[in-house]
Amino acid sequence: MNGTNSKNNPVRLQAAHWLLRLEGSPGDGALRNEFESWLQQNEAHRAAFRSAEHTWARLGKLPPELIATPATPADILPLKPRRRPRIFWASAGALLAAACLLLVAAPVIQRHLEADHITGVAELSDVVLPDGSLASLDADSAIAVDYSGAERKVILLAGQAFFQVHPNPDRPFRVNAADLSVRVTGTAFSVDKLASTVTVAVQSGTVEVASPGVAEVSRLGMGDRLVFDRQARSARQEQVVPSTVASWRSRRLVVHDATVGDMVEILGRYLPGMIVVRDGSMNGRSISGVIDLTQPREALNALAESQHGKLSQITPYLSVISKR
Template identity: 30%
Template sequence: MKTTLQNQASYFFTCKKEGFTPAQQEAFEVWCEENPEHQEAFENVQKMASLYATLSKNVKDEIVQSVHQEIKREAIFRRNKYFAIAASILLVLCLGVYERYLAFFVPHSYATEKQTQQVLLPDDSTVLLDVKTKAVMRYANTKREITLEEGKALFDVAKNPDRPFIVHAGKLNIKVLGTHFEVKNYNNRVEVSVIEGIVSVETAEKEPLATLTQGKKLSFDTQNNQMSLKNVPIANIASWKEGILVFHDETLQSALDEFKHYQDLNISVQKEVQNFSISGSFATDEVDKFLRALTKIYALKVDKKADALYIRQKL
């Protein structure tokens, strides 16, 4: 219904712009009187057209290119005898694409709690935000920019050599042209894992740290500025989207931090055992199963006091 109304409003806007014929003028007046929403839709098209006219040539060119990806311009004119009808269809497409662009030229904030959220960018790149994640997205003429303030996100980036895709996370900048990768940022730690393509990582001061390819993972401790690199199975990257946590030679402390991201847990660990190596897969709500397995693998004991747990070596 909304699309039909916008089509009608765009048609009459085009007629008015080109100069109403008597028949078009009469049809427009009847249409406006039929429903207050008609006049409102017409005014919205006028506003969007005015905003569109203020855009730079580069942005307009991008919008036109996006429109051409959805429909061939020549076909519109072959199927429609009258210019006003064809032009109004193009206007609907251009304004529709522009609305998508406009939403991201202004910084857009996201904050998830108990559910993931997928965001589609104007260039068809996608960002999947995990639970308890905060991010700010900006879409500018020369770059695509996202600040991952906290949490996890999986990026599938459309290639565009003229507009790099930059993720700011903690003290790091992650820069790509087109690829598929995951970024984590919480508990004073930033991790970047690559599913496909090439990702360059640098500090906020523009100091290069590493260039990552498929199956590579960078971990960066933002407290002591220490970095580590390792290989990870591609299938394990962003397993959280399936509700699974996969640990591949992770420390005990980092594994527990993962569980804490999905549950309200009060668990502390004896300093001497924080770096014990952990491998395996568990559902995000299976911390009890994880703790049982932990005490079977290592000589560890889990002390429980009220709602708090403490993991230590057995005496």
């Protein structure tokens, strides 16, 4: 399968942009009329928009009940100065949540257009690749597959994946994540792409990892893990228990010396909406333990409490971690 043939179809991109504009301005009649005109131009437009709507609903990023509808003049009541009714704050909260979630949803829709395989919130999936190799996708993850050239290539667009590769010395298997490149012939390993790091861990076999800014290629064997710092452009190598590699496949996450910021991002794959850490100094702190991914909300609360913080659920789709 070639992952580059139809990912940037302009009609699909237009449909995604229409969805974002309509969700952001539900009461704009002129915008709605312009959209209806575009929709009626041909069946391709209608099919692309149906696909975009299906993706939005499946990923659960922005529920329709959070889209605030502007009040009509008949709904407006005279108020005393410096007083705000409860309905104002409720509407303001909904608008804030909707705005935040739109920021989250835009890259998610773009990712869907680029991906061959994608998972939603708290969804795990096993994908059989064209050569029979297996890719297991963590929640909120996406890959693009390109077997058209001399190499078998997979791009990790987001999230985390575990690969069990069928050996073929004449046609290497390569995984790209950000600027990191992992080359193998046959092995089992995981790649995790976060905002701050990309991590490669080997359960069995060997891999070669080329890191940007690192002159030498890193050779990893069973139980080796390489953590690449995307900002510092540096890598460190460490040992892990092989059986703990990709432990998330059994809904159990073994964490050793991870940062709070990374853990918030990982747990965010299992919770709809977005998580905000008000005190940025928390993000760099280290944490270790075993996390039950079947109870992500409880795990997030425990994480906050371990840092002497508290978790506040503003809406079902907006959570805030702050200091006590």
